Amino acid sequence: MRAICSSQRAFSLIELVIVVIIIGIIAAIAVPRMSSAADNASLKSVVGSQSALQKAVDLYTVEHEGVLPHIGAADAKTFYFRLLRTSDLDGSINESTGIYGPYINGIPVNSINGKNTIRRGGAVAGAGTHGWRYDTTSGQIEPDHPSGETGFKGTVDSVEKMTDELIKSVGG
Numbered sequence: 001m002r003a004i005c006s007s008q009r010a011f012s013l014i015e016l017v018i019v020v021i022i023i024g025i026i027a028a029i030a031v032p033r034m035s036s037a038a039d040n041a042s043l044k045s046v047v048g049s050q051s052a053l054q055k056a057v058d059l060y061t062v063e064h065e066g067v068l069p070h071i072g073a074a075d076a077k078t079f080y081f082r083l084l085r086t087s088d089l090d091g092s093i094n095e096s097t098g099i100y101g102p103y104i105n106g107i108p109v110n111s112i113n114g115k116n117t118i119r120r121g122g123a124v125a126g127a128g129t130h131g132w133r134y135d136t137t138s139g140q141i142e143p144d145h146p147s148g149e150t151g152f153k154g155t156v157d158s159v160e161k162m163t164d165e166l167i168k169s170v171g172g
Helices: 013-063 076-084 156-169
Strands: 118-120 132-134 141-143
Touching: 013 076, 013 132, 013 141, 076 118
Parallel strands: 118 132
Antiparallel strands: 132 141
16 A cells, blocks of 8 residues: 655745744834834824913913913912813902803823823923923923933923924914
């Protein structure tokens, strides 16, 4: 009786090594690009949230005859409520008859450090203790995370540059 020999075709060791090398090259190119895209998404989210908060502060200031929302606010709660609820011209929170506000639905989360609190005054932005820093002198809102924090590869200058690009893209 004759033994039946079936010849099965398979990949050679060289072919497998070449495929593994190609997959490695693709991974070496794709992973940094995807990581960079995620970082840029976080940065764009921060810029958008910063813009929304700044618009709320600016609108409050305009409607209250140039008075910034922190002036006369005894504590952080009053400062928040002036942005989140309705108020009278003098800044008193008055949900029943207040005609000004609300200016924003909620304090947005800083997508870099995951915090949605606002630090009023103090050291320059970057302490990482809150989501945002409110400059009581100028009325400017800044992200309050260190530039080296995970997901953020830039500096305050890169945030400002991206903010300018965002404003140009929407025709502002």
